Amino acid sequence: MKRRTGKVTAAALTLALTTAALSGCSGAPEKETTQAAAVESTTGKENGTTQAENTGKYYSADATPEEIVVDAASKGKVGNWGLGNEYEVQALLTKYGQSTDFLSQAFDMDGFDDDSILLASAMTYNELGLIKNSYKGGYSYGDSVKYIDMNDEGVAMLEDNIFTTKEFAEANPNTVKAFVRASMKGWEYACANPEEAAEIVFNAGSSVSSEHQAYMAEEVKKLVETDTKGNQVADLGKLDDEALQQTLDLAKKYIKLDDSAAAEKLQTLTLDDFRDASYWTDAMSDVPLGAPEKTDVSIQLKWLPQAQFMGYYVAEAKGYYKDAGLNVTITPGGGDIGETTAVNSGQVDFGVTWDANLIAANAGGMNLIAVSQVYQRSGLVLVYKINE
Known part of the structure; x- marks a missing residue:
């Protein structure tokens, strides 16, 4: 798998500090990580749910969003920053019958790079570019990554106004x-x-x-x-x-x-x-x-x-x-x-x-x-x- 070529420079997301004070996540970051780790060994098949059928370490190019979400969620490896747009992720998890818990994701994509997170949050105009591209701060994954779009999944929430x-x-x-x-x-x-x-x-x-x-x-x-x-x-x-x-x-x-x-x-x-x-x-x-x-x-x-x-x-x-x-x-x-x-x-x-x-x-x-x-x-x- 391709690795990044440079160090990520800027914090990757525009976050709302007020929402952090008002809303919070599904739990404190430490709690979310603990909960996620606790379910990592539980597979979707054992729970009677759909799980992505893999012939390699990651996902097949034609795996469905449901297969990917169920697999990553069952392993406790769905990530989000948790300060304002986790609600879309939680809605997607609910759509596919999963717990709304998620890993607390850092403002770089190192967790995705080292496989701590299998399904990582990214903004199309920011982190996704860093993941795919090889310019300064990029991870150089190119076409070896795909993504699930909140708009396509019917759980989109509007952003900048x-x-x-x-x-x-x-x-x-x-x-x-x-x-x-x-x-x-x-x-x-x-x-x-x-x-x-x-x-x-x-x-x-x-x-x-x-x-x-x-x-x-x-x-x-x-x-x-x-x-x-x-x-x-x-x-x-x-x-x-x-x-x-x-x-x-x-x-x-x-x-x-x-x-x-x-x-x-x-x-x-x-x-x-x-x-x-x-x-x-x-x-x-x-x-x-x-x-x-x-x-x-x-x-x-x-x-x-x-x-x-x-x-x-x-x-x-x-x-x-x-x-x-x-x-x-x-x-x-x-x-x-x-x-x-x-x-x-x-x-x-x-x-x-x-x-x-x-x-x-x-x-x-x-x-x-x-x-x-x-x-x-x-x-x-x-x-x-x-x-x-």
Whole structure:
């Protein structure tokens, strides 16, 4: 099996710190690892379930998702970071009759590389590229890996959106609309010119190599322009109620909140409690917008500069924010304060987060609303090795 050629540099996932505080995993990382190890010797066949039939150390290229999930789960070798998108993994495990426990996965892919994890979480635009490619930080597996797509499996949850507080939006409607319009213009240009967009992000202080940045831009483009069913998106940034409802339904089933009042509130949330499509609708219309009530605004990203956020960097570089009458500060993530907390506390005006994080935050007492849905499908996959 091919091995990696370099050392992974940046942390591999954009994680929501607020959700870590609010929701947690199916258990503490130590507990998850212990539980997983305890079942490692139990095979799917012994439990009367389907197990992948292997003629080698890994999986056959034509093994079904069910066979792979059951086999990896029975060995306690399904991994996830456990800080915001484990719910899709848990939904997939449930779909195939498995325990929702998982291994606590590190922010590199070393556990996948050394076979500690057989079925590892990866974002299509980040870890999957590191696993497959041979550039700096890559593991060079090439075509010797395949993956299970959450969209194809019907358990996708929507990720990067643009959100603010309900109070800010009501007090500054023109500002919100102007920001959404300029941002989506940036995203449209970035998706039409991913190579240039990657270069813009790299020059803004990239957290990864230029080669990986270029890979990321091409993959992020797919998440923005394609929905959970594989259809081409006609209107970038649209809040798709069907996909959002699926996200909410899965959130209610799998997000676990320690506070009983928050847990109870979670079950009562509706789409209207965490999204307002009117700002996007007005922003994307041909109707002239009024003067922004607030011209100096800021947006909190989930992570360091990378093509995951290329639309905002392009909007800044191309002058789209300036043309909209805005002076925008783009604040990278990765600090001690999560994006939902930063927006809710008024430290910044806008943020980028996953919808599950927004749902958990509002259940915990915040009053945040998504005003645009940038990613139209889930970027999470579970990657596995195949026999060569």
